[in-house]
Amino acid sequence: MSPALKKTLATLTMALLSVFSLLPFYMMTIMGTYRNEELFANIVLVPGSYLLENLKTVAASRFDLVYLNSLIVSLSSTALSVFVSASAGFAFAKHEFRHKNKIFSFVLLTMMIPGQLGLVAYVIEMRYLHLSGTLVPLILPWVANAFGVYWMTQFIRSSVPTEVLESAKIDGCSDIGLFFRMVIPFIYPAITTLSLLVFLWSWNNYLLPLIIINKPELYTIPLGITSLGDAYRTDLAAQILGLTLGTLPVLVLFAVGSKSFIRGLTAGSVKG
Numbered sequence: 001m002s003p004a005l006k007k008t009l010a011t012l013t014m015a016l017l018s019v020f021s022l023l024p025f026y027m028m029t030i031m032g033t034y035r036n037e038e039l040f041a042n043i044v045l046v047p048g049s050y051l052l053e054n055l056k057t058v059a060a061s062r063f064d065l066v067y068l069n070s071l072i073v074s075l076s077s078t079a080l081s082v083f084v085s086a087s088a089g090f091a092f093a094k095h096e097f098r099h100k101n102k103i104f105s106f107v108l109l110t111m112m113i114p115g116q117l118g119l120v121a122y123v124i125e126m127r128y129l130h131l132s133g134t135l136v137p138l139i140l141p142w143v144a145n146a147f148g149v150y151w152m153t154q155f156i157r158s159s160v161p162t163e164v165l166e167s168a169k170i171d172g173c174s175d176i177g178l179f180f181r182m183v184i185p186f187i188y189p190a191i192t193t194l195s196l197l198v199f200l201w202s203w204n205n206y207l208l209p210l211i212i213i214n215k216p217e218l219y220t221i222p223l224g225i226t227s228l229g230d231a232y233r234t235d236l237a238a239q240i241l242g243l244t245l246g247t248l249p250v251l252v253l254f255a256v257g258s259k260s261f262i263r264g265l266t267a268g269s270v271k272g
Helices: 003-031 051-060 063-094 100-112 113-128 137-141 144-157 162-170 175-186 186-206 207-212 223-226 236-267
Strands: none
Touching: 003 144, 051 063, 051 207, 051 236, 063 100, 063 137, 063 144, 063 175, 063 186, 063 223, 100 144, 113 207, 137 186, 137 207, 137 223, 144 186, 144 223, 162 175, 162 207, 162 223, 175 186, 175 236, 186 236
């Protein structure tokens, strides 16, 4: 088989896989332009004429406030999670202190415990702290991110040269200076990757807001989508349109940060 034919077959294969990957998103976008009843009549493949009415239904549910709540929760969760994870990863990877291995093993152990097991205790704790009527309970779980700590520890251990840190220490740089001036530039791909993952997890989180949030003005995207409709009718077409709108920020983030995301996934896997 000639190289040109191999390249053509590879291109066709990738194109076919791309079509199959994008087909669900295309169908979701198209279904948001139809009446609710029309979705059950036929398989829709072309845009409908009910987009404006569905947009009015979505707008009437204060979807802009829901969007803002999700942005506040996801951006805050991402920033705090990345900062705490990177700080802890720096300590575990480049510092020696008492019981370091035991503490790190405990962090890894928490990754094996399903988060659903602690939901009841977490709800009680938030009520005791009088935080249950705010967005704070949706942010706090991501601050103590065991996966983020493990991810940053492994990345810093393999990607940040110890010699560079020792040279900076000789020049009088403090630990805080080492972290912000030396470590952060080395781990930018890891920061991008973890930021995208935490943002995605927080943005799509449904179970925790469902249990914690009891005020419509505090709803996030998943709760806002499920609340579209009324007591007598579930407006699936409007919900699908809301789902499409809720997917856009994630698509934009992955489109902008895809290269750094892939580089972060692979850079720390090979020591050079």
